[in-house]
Amino acid sequence: KCPFANQAIGDIPAISSVLEKQGIPTVLINLNDPKDRVIKFFAEKKPGTPLVFDSDTDTQLQWNILSVPTLFLIDASGKLHYNGPAEWRKLGAAVEKMLGIESRPIKLLPRGTGFG
Secondary structure, three states, rough: OHHHHHHHHHHHHHHHHHHHHOOOOOEEEEEEEOHHHHHHHHHHHOOOOOOOEOOHHHHHOOOOOOOEEEEEEEHHHHHHHHEEEHHHHHHHHHHHHHOOOOOOOOOOOOOOOOOO
């Protein structure tokens, strides 16, 4: 049980919802774990996205996955736009770039206020 994967999996329903609204489907790929154990684990987590199994490590080898969780953002033509850790800001920036959405960072006024 990887704590990093567990944390990312907990975020997946919200992340998937945002991506789906942008027309980007999501899928979880389990690498080399017993299928019955994974099904039981995800029955409790309810990720809200399809789950597929890489029981023979073909996907892991083909995509050179060295650690989990690893995220991939692939467009409809098969072009890879993101390959990296489950860092949502980085994934969000890659989605914006892929979709041609101009990033609009929050601009705060230079002066704030204190208490009292």
